[in-house]
Amino acid sequence: MSTSDVTFELIDAPSAEQVNELTDNFFLYAKSFTPGLPPESEDKIFMIRMKDESQxxxxxxxxxxxxxxxxxxTLWVAESQRGKGLGIELVQQAEAFALQHNAGIAFLKTVDAKDFYEKLGYEVYGVLEDRPKGTLLYHMKKRLA
Structure with missing residues (x-):
């Protein structure tokens, strides 16, 4: 088969069905060399919210x-609440939840919070320049277990 026999279609806003078709096929491929890989339906997507009485x-x-x-x-703390350890508490609660669900490693991307995450034991394993332009996007990880 040559590329002249193949058509390419740019889909600006793919439907859930189109995304599922791609991700289901990727999962079958990934499972072929990683036995026991849990399906996406077992993902534990979660959020921890902070509120106070006044704000x-x-x-x-x-x-x-x-x-x-x-x-x-995503991690965000209101500017009026920064410097009080609340961001640290959020990360620690997320890590505790992850440990309860057998996670052995944590990872993230950040532009401006590298120092914050390093204080929590995260280390840089990659840097992407100009994402967004004029910045550095740090890819960071931490062993949990």
Whole structure:
């Protein structure tokens, strides 16, 4: 088969069905060399929210436990609440949840919080330049067990 026999279609807003078709096939491939890999349906997507009586929502963490790891997606603390250890507490609570679900490693990406995560035991394992332009995107990890 040559590439002239293949058509390519750019889908600007793929449907859930189209995404599932791709991810289901990827999972079958990944499972072929990683026996026992749990399906995406067993992912533990979670969020920990912080509120106080005067301001309401003041921060949170959004993450996913899957394939024996914790992926931290988003961490935010209101500026008025920073420097009080709340971000540390959020990460520690997420890590505790991950350990309860047999995660052995945590990982994340950050542009401006590298020092914060290093204080929590995370280390840089990769750097991507210009993401966004003029910055460094740090890929970080930490062994949990």
């Amino acid at each position: 309401g929502f003041i921060g949170g963490i959004y993450a996913n436990c899957y394939w024996d790891a914790l992926e931290i997606d």
